[in-house]
Amino acid sequence: MKYFFKLRSFQSNIALAFVFVILMAIVVMSVTSYYMSRESVQSNAQAYTTELVKQVNRNIESYVNGMMYMSDLVANNRTVQAYFSSGYADPEEAKAMKETIADFLGSMLVSRNDISSVNIFGADDKFVLGRKDLELNPYAGIKSMTWYRDALAADGANVVSSSHVQPIFKDRYPWVVSLSRELISPDGKQDLGVFLVDLNFSVMNDILKDIKLGRRGYVFIVDRNGRIVYHPQQQLIYSNLKSEMIDKVLQLKNGTFTSDEGRDSRMYTVQDSDFGWKIVGVSYVNELVANQDGMRLGFAVLGSVCIVIAILIAVYLSRRVSRPIRQLEKYMKEVEKGNFDLHVPVPRTIEIGRLARAFNLMVGKIKELMSQIISDQEQKRQSEINALQAQINPHFLYNTLDSIVWMAQSDKPQEVIAMTSALAKLFRASISKGEELVPIRNEIEHIANYLKIQKMRYSDKLDYLIEVADSVQHYLTIKVILQPLVENAIYHGIKKKRGPGWITITSEETDADILLVVADNGSGMDEETCRTLLFPGAKRTEGRGVGVRNVHERLQLYFGPQYGLSYKSKPGAGTTVVIRFPKNRAVIASGE
Amino acid sequence: MVARNYRLILWFLAVVAVLGALAGTARYGFARFSGHDPIAIQVIVKSTDDSIEFWQVMKAGIEVAASEFGATVEVTGSRTDADVDEQIALVREAIDKKPDAIILAANDSSRLVPVSEQVAKQGIDFFIVDSGIDSKIAKSVIATDNRKAGQEAGMEMLRRLRAPAEIAIINYAATAASLKDRERGARAVLERRPGITVLDTYNAEGQRENAYEIAKRIIRQHPNLRGIVGLNEPASVGAGRAIRELKLQDRIALIGFDSSVDEIKQLEEGVMQATIIQKPFQMGYLSIKTAVDAIRRKPVPEAIDTGSLVITKQNMYEEENQKLLFPFYDK
Numbered sequence: 065m066k067y068f069f070k071l072r073s074f075q076s077n078i079a080l081a082f083v084f085v086i087l088m089a090i091v092v093m094s095v096t097s098y099y100m101s102r103e104s105v106q107s108n109a110q111a112y113t114t115e116l117v118k119q120v121n122r123n124i125e126s127y128v129n130g131m132m133y134m135s136d137l138v139a140n141n142r143t144v145q146a147y148f149s150s151g152y153a154d155p156e157e158a159k160a161m162k163e164t165i166a167d168f169l170g171s172m173l174v175s176r177n178d179i180s181s182v183n184i185f186g187a188d189d190k191f192v193l194g195r196k197d198l199e200l201n202p203y204a205g206i207k208s209m210t211w212y213r214d215a216l217a218a219d220g221a222n223v224v225s226s227s228h229v230q231p232i233f234k235d236r237y238p239w240v241v242s243l244s245r246e247l248i249s250p251d252g253k254q255d256l257g258v259f260l261v262d263l264n265f266s267v268m269n270d271i272l273k274d275i276k277l278g279r280r281g282y283v284f285i286v287d288r289n290g291r292i293v294y295h296p297q298q299q300l301i302y303s304n305l306k307s308e309m310i311d312k313v314l315q316l317k318n319g320t321f322t323s324d325e326g327r328d329s330r331m332y333t334v335q336d337s338d339f340g341w342k343i344v345g346v347s348y349v350n351e352l353v354a355n356q357d358g359m360r361l362g363f364a365v366l367g368s369v370c371i372v373i374a375i376l377i378a379v380y381l382s383r384r385v386s387r388p389i390r391q392l393e394k395y396m397k398e399v400e401k402g403n404f405d406l407h408v409p410v411p412r413t414i415e416i417g418r419l420a421r422a423f424n425l426m427v428g429k430i431k432e433l434m435s436q437i438i439s440d441q442e443q444k445r446q447s448e449i450n451a452l453q454a455q456i457n458p459h460f461l462y463n464t465l466d467s468i469v470w471m472a473q474s475d476k477p478q479e480v481i482a483m484t485s486a487l488a489k490l491f492r493a494s495i496s497k498g499e500e501l502v503p504i505r506n507e508i509e510h511i512a513n514y515l516k517i518q519k520m521r522y523s524d525k526l527d528y529l530i531e532v533a534d535s536v537q538h539y540l541t542i543k544v545i546l547q548p549l550v551e552n553a554i555y556h557g558i559k560k561k562r563g564p565g566w567i568t569i570t571s572e573e574t575d576a577d578i579l580l581v582v583a584d585n586g587s588g589m590d591e592e593t594c595r596t597l598l599f600p601g602a603k604r605t606e607g608r609g610v611g612v613r614n615v616h617e618r619l620q621l622y623f624g625p626q627y628g629l630s631y632k633s634k635p636g637a638g639t640t641v642v643i644r645f646p647k648n649r650a651v652i653a654s655g656e
Numbered sequence: 657m658v659a660r661n662y663r664l665i666l667w668f669l670a671v672v673a674v675l676g677a678l679a680g681t682a683r684y685g686f687a688r689f690s691g692h693d694p695i696a697i698q699v700i701v702k703s704t705d706d707s708i709e710f711w712q713v714m715k716a717g718i719e720v721a722a723s724e725f726g727a728t729v730e731v732t733g734s735r736t737d738a739d740v741d742e743q744i745a746l747v748r749e750a751i752d753k754k755p756d757a758i759i760l761a762a763n764d765s766s767r768l769v770p771v772s773e774q775v776a777k778q779g780i781d782f783f784i785v786d787s788g789i790d791s792k793i794a795k796s797v798i799a800t801d802n803r804k805a806g807q808e809a810g811m812e813m814l815r816r817l818r819a820p821a822e823i824a825i826i827n828y829a830a831t832a833a834s835l836k837d838r839e840r841g842a843r844a845v846l847e848r849r850p851g852i853t854v855l856d857t858y859n860a861e862g863q864r865e866n867a868y869e870i871a872k873r874i875i876r877q878h879p880n881l882r883g884i885v886g887l888n889e890p891a892s893v894g895a896g897r898a899i900r901e902l903k904l905q906d907r908i909a910l911i912g913f914d915s916s917v918d919e920i921k922q923l924e925e926g927v928m929q930a931t932i933i934q935k936p937f938q939m940g941y942l943s944i945k946t947a948v949d950a951i952r953r954k955p956v957p958e959a960i961d962t963g964s965l966v967i968t969k970q971n972m973y974e975e976e977n978q979k980l981l982f983p984f985y986d987k
Contacts (some may be wrong), residue, residue: 080667203924229973229982231924237917237982280724291975297720299937302976303963 075386082378094367117335117345131243131261132222134172138259148186148256149249169194178267180240186257199234215244215258224339226291227265239265278351288340388416404431467521486516501540511546527566536571540648548611549582557586585638594633694728698750699759701733710936713983717940725948738862740764747771757947761786765833781950785943787834795950797959798943800934802834805964806841809911812930813883816909819851821882824874826891830859835887842885860891867894889914896922915981923969930968938962
């Protein structure tokens with residue numbers, strides 16, 4: 065699952081997109097350029113082959129043209145015409161004419177190694193051979209020879225044969241290409257015979273056999289009837305070990321086509337010669353691009369290297385692009401943990417920059433709102449405390465002023481003065497500077513003044529003792545915590561008791577806490593009252609415990625729920641209340 | 657879900673494409689740089705005599721195939737058909753050269769067996785061309801089906817005779833398997849015909865001159881002789897010379913084997929009625945092709961019949977036959 069999660073990350077998506085685009089581009093480019101280069105190499109090879117085949121054609125045509133030139137000379141020679149047309153010449157004269165013709169034919173052979181023989185065969189049995197060293201083969205029927213019959217059929221036009229064995233001379237079986245032509249009398253009526261010139265086929269063979277088109281390519285020639293004039297592997301074709309697309313070659317005048325033989329596909333370049341032969345260059349398509357495998361390898365290697373580089377770049381780029389986002393994410397996690405004291409560095413990328421700025425703004429806002437909430441709560445608590453304190457003061461003031469009025473009515477000016485001054489001190493201690501926390505010393509002074517006033521009011525009925533250790537005097541406490549307890553002890557304990565009562569205020573200290581104990585020997589409480597005293601909303605009589613509960617709530621609000629008051633009491637056996645709060649030397653912060 | 661599948665597919669394609677590219681590269685690189693050495697083949701023929709066209713044409717076929725299939729081929733041979741010891745030595749030499757294949761045209765069907773078995777033992781592919789040995793170790797035999805060729809000769813002979821008649825067969829080297837097969841084929845056809853008596857087979861022992869002498873002797877000794885079968889070119893031409901000299905071409909039919917200018921002339925003159933020709937070019941070509949195939953671990957047939965052809969005065973100048981009768985090779 066983790067793997068999928070990673071695959072779905074922003075970075076891997078970007079990398080994937082990069083890789084894909086680059087991969088496509090590289091593949092398309094490599095394939096295209098490979099095919100384009102192959103195409104261009106191929107067309108070069110094709111042009112080369114065409115040129116070569118044309119060159120071969122020119123070579124062969126020059127030989128054939130030479131023979132045609134001879135045939136023209138002979139056809140228009142008067143002696144030849146005279147010798148072969150006259151059946152009645154005198155033998156001596158005829159012999160002389162034959163000599164002349166033989167010399168004439170012989171002269172054409174001078175320094176021509178390519179010509180095997182030049183001969184004229186009359187319609188009757190007369191004949192003249194251009195080479196004196198040749199004798200006719202008695203077993204060869206000249207008039208049944210293909211070249212003879214073809215010449216007669218062509219009516220005076222030159223006929224170029226395919227390559228063949230010429231058996232008409234004794235002991236000689238040369239391979240030749242024959243040009244034959246019917247000789248016709250000048251009036252066009254009489255068939256005089258046939259002129260034959262044989263070209264040594266070895267001449268063509270020598271030209272053709274060394275032509276290699278690539279490793280396996282070659283050149284072959286067919287005549288207009290599809291007979292093979294020259295083919296380096298003629299025997300293989302006759303025995304069907306190989307085949308040549310001769311039909312298709314014959315259909316095409318000049319041009320190129322390719323056979324469909326898979327790896328062995330061949331490209332045929334056909335060139336039509338003047339006299340009906342077709343020179344065909346055959347090259348193997350897979351050889352045309354001489355170094356096809358090398359080229360393919362080159363492109364493949366190049367492509368692979370590019371792909372590897374591209375992937376590295378893609379990974380790098382995607383890391384770069386996604387880095388600010390990942391950074392932002394990291395900061396967000398911090399915020400999730402509750403740390404608002406951070407500032408995301410703003411990256412240069414516009415979008416991510418905006419995001420970071422917005423994020424910073426948001427975090428700032430949240431922080432501001434949070435501190436506002438805290439201060440609001442603080443205020444609320446303050447006002448609550450103030451309200452609680454405010455609840456105490458009118459109560460007491462009412463009682464004290466009542467006492468003063470009573471003393472004044474009883475004409476006791478000294479007492480009035482003492483009480484009024486104590487009241488003044490009391491107020492000074494409680495109002496002092498508006499601070500919430502005061503040293504215990506102050507609180508003790510405050511309660512001492514209070515008890516002084518009450519003593520004056522109750523005289524013998526009330527006794528009190530304040531014994532607070534000096535070691536705790538300097539610890540801080542919230543204001544006006546003892547007074548409501550003492551007040552409670554007087555009004556609900558001692559007042560209801562018959563006879564005199566006493567109140568003691570003592571201190572204890574533990575490692576962390578300070579305990580102030582207010583004890584009286586008043587009427588006490590039953591268990592039920594004692595238990596419900598500190599619970600808000602409990603039903604109570606005579607407003608008893610309002611102040612006490614305020615003190616308890618304030619202590620809890622300020623120091624925490626584990627602090628506050630605890631009562632111990634039995635009906636008729638007095639009451640002990642313990643105030644517990646932590647040791648504090650300095651002003652403490654919020655105490656939620 | 658759809659989006660995730662899509663992404664997975666894309667990742668998959670990317671990985672496949674990269675692997676494909678690398679694999680392609682590796683393959684081409686491998687193919688290019690580990691290309692094996694060219695195939696080396698040793699061919700040992702029966703005769704290196706330049707005047708015997710048969711071997712020259714076979715050599716031409718060998719060369720065409722060698723260049724087509726990219727093999728390095730060396731052709732050696734004993735000086736004459738009869739030199740068995742020299743041929744055995746040549747096979748030994750060929751083994752020492754450690755070629756991929758050895759192709760042999762055996763002069764002697766039994767005496768070359770041990771050395772041929774040694775070839776196979778060395779892990780060299782062994783092939784027979786033209787004439788074989790009395791052993792089955794060759795991976796493939798590329799030759800004329802000589803028995804069939806002999807039968808054709810017999811049939812041509814029968815076509816030209818009327819029974820009763822005596823027929824002689826002239827062998828050239830009694831040990832060569834190809835000639836033995838021809839003799840067997842010819843005899844099988846001739847002896848089946850009633851009224852035809854096939855005389856003992858005469859052996860010219862590797863000499864053209866002997867064939868001529870033998871023919872003359874047979875003709876003298878057997879007045880009822882109506883036909884001679886010469887089992888190869890020198891045997892046929894020798895017999896033809898005898899017939900021509902004695903001017904008996906109208907009485908005695910001559911069926912020969914193979915071709916040469918002498919045979920062509922005898923055909924033209926009517927001294928020889930027909931000759932059964934083989935296709936040495938095909939033999940040479942196919943022997944190399946088969947050897948290359950075998951070396952490249954392709955299956956090859958046990959025997960390849962390169963075919964034979966009956967040539968008479970009438971068909972000798974036909975286009976296809978000209979090439980066989982008048983081979984055009986580099987002399």
